[in-house]
Amino acid sequence: MTDLRGTLLLGDHHVHSTFSDDAHSTLAENIAAATTQGLSVVRLTEHVRADTAWVPEFVAAVAAEPVPSSLTVLTGVEAKLLSVAGDIDAPTELDGIDALVLADHQFPGTDGPWSPTATRERIAAGLSPADALEQFVVASIAAMTTFDHTARTLQLAHWFSILPKVGLSEDDLTDEQLDRWSTAASATGTLVEINEKWGCPGARAVRAALANGVTLVASTDSHVAGDVGRYERVGRILDGALALR
Ligand SMILES: [Zn+2]
Ligand SMILES: [Zn+2]
Numbered sequence: 001m002t003d004l005r006g007t008l009l010l011g012d013h014h015v016h017s018t019f020s021d022d023a024h025s026t027l028a029e030n031i032a033a034a035t036t037q038g039l040s041v042v043r044l045t046e047h048v049r050a051d052t053a054w055v056p057e058f059v060a061a062v063a064a065e066p067v068p069s070s071l072t073v074l075t076g077v078e079a080k081l082l083s084v085a086g087d088i089d090a091p092t093e094l095d096g097i098d099a100l101v102l103a104d105h106q107f108p109g110t111d112g113p114w115s116p117t118a119t120r121e122r123i124a125a126g127l128s129p130a131d132a133l134e135q136f137v138v139a140s141i142a143a144m145t146t147f148d149h150t151a152r153t154l155q156l157a158h159w160f161s162i163l164p165k166v167g168l169s170e171d172d173l174t175d176e177q178l179d180r181w182s183t184a185a186s187a188t189g190t191l192v193e194i195n196e197k198w199g200c201p202g203a204r205a206v207r208a209a210l211a212n213g214v215t216l217v218a219s220t221d222s223h224v225a226g227d228v229g230r231y232e233r234v235g236r237i238l239d240g241a242l243a244l245r
Helices: 004-008 027-036 055-064 116-124 129-146 175-188 203-211 233-244
Strands: 011-015 041-047 072-080 099-103 107-109 112-114 153-156 191-195 216-219
Touching: 004 216, 004 233, 011 027, 011 072, 011 099, 011 191, 027 041, 041 099, 055 072, 107 116, 107 129, 112 116, 116 129, 129 153, 129 175, 175 191, 175 203, 191 203, 191 233, 203 216, 203 233
Parallel strands: 011 041, 011 216, 041 072, 072 099, 099 153, 153 191, 191 216
Antiparallel strands: 107 112
């Protein structure tokens, strides 16, 4: 615990390459950037959906890359949470993938994913903000508890990033909700990412995660190699969480 900050910032657990359609750097460029930054671990992570067919090619391409002995290269696929039942939009065959990086790109609805606009409309039509926040917490816990953790690691990407998109705030989650969320992460061995790009989860959630023994990881969510392993917000969030203890 003495140098949690230093240890965390030597990893980047969410780095996109050109296998993701919105990213610009090759696997080799990201590995070189991680090495230049002096990282000890990098998780090469690509966007997938249930019908994505190139995961075996991605696994083979990563395995073919030369890696310096100072760096551990891990693999991940980023897939969205679909519903309050915890369903995930990922292919069933993920051989060779170390982690499923679960993303809150849409709001997990009772009947499937709700877009930010659809969620705002439901809130305007009478879904209370408190009930919406509770629905999100319940969905998060359902995903962690129904996931097959024996097959690969589950990692929460930029958790709570959906809330401001739908007019809600992480600040309005109760201590009890953060405790339930982080207890589920700890009990299931789910990694929680502190994400540079989105600046979340915030200090209160990270404090709850630390209090409940959750394994935290840092990530840039980089889409270009120059961003790999470069942190400002993650350090501030961590400092804020440690100051709250
Ligand atoms: Zn994402
Ligand atoms: Zn991402």
